[in-house]
Amino acid sequence: MGILETVSKVNISEALWNEALEEHNAPPDKTFLKEAGESLLYPLYESVKKAANGEMITEEFKVRFNKEANIKKLFEHFHKCKVDANLVSQKKVGRHWHVEFVRRCFPSYEVIQKHWSGHSHFD
Numbered sequence: 665m666g667i668l669e670t671v672s673k674v675n676i677s678e679a680l681w682n683e684a685l686e687e688h689n690a691p692p693d694k695t696f697l698k699e700a701g702e703s704l705l706y707p708l709y710e711s712v713k714k715a716a717n718g719e720m721i722t723e724e725f726k727v728r729f730n731k732e733a734n735i736k737k738l739f740e741h742f743h744k745c746k747v748d749a750n751l752v753s754q755k756k757v758g759r760h761w762h763v764e765f766v767r768r769c770f771p772s773y774e775v776i777q778k779h780w781s782g783h784s785h786f787d
Contacts, residue, residue, distance in 0.1 A: 711769075721769040724752075728760040735763055 711721045729735055735754060742749045752764040 723767045723769065724764065725767065726762070726764050728757075728762050730760060732756075732761055735761060738763075 714721050727738075729738075739749065739751065741747075748768040749765050750768070752766055754761060754763050756762075
């Protein structure tokens with residue numbers, strides 16, 4: 665996916681994006697900052713809302729590999745690091761393996777609430 669496709673998915677106009685790129689030495693205007701901030705923070709807001717409702721938070725990833733053996737290595741690494749990742753699809757497209765997987769993030773909302781209410785934590 666190209667940069668313009670990415671920009672269009674997060675609702676920032678191409679003209680506004682180009683303007684920000686041209687003026688990279690100067691801070692972007694308020695409209696750009698508002699749109700970029702909303703695009704970056706909205707997924708965080710959605711995750712917090714899900715956690716508050718006790719729902720499972722998931723992240724979807726699409727990656728590609730040259731060798732099928734590297735897919736196995738990735739999931740072995742996930743297992744070693746105790747990452748809860750589930751393979752969704754794996755297919756050979758041309759010379760590469762296209763892999764989709766979902767990582768589940770367990771809500772730590774209760775822990776955060778305890779910290780906000782003044783409970784202490786020791787490592």
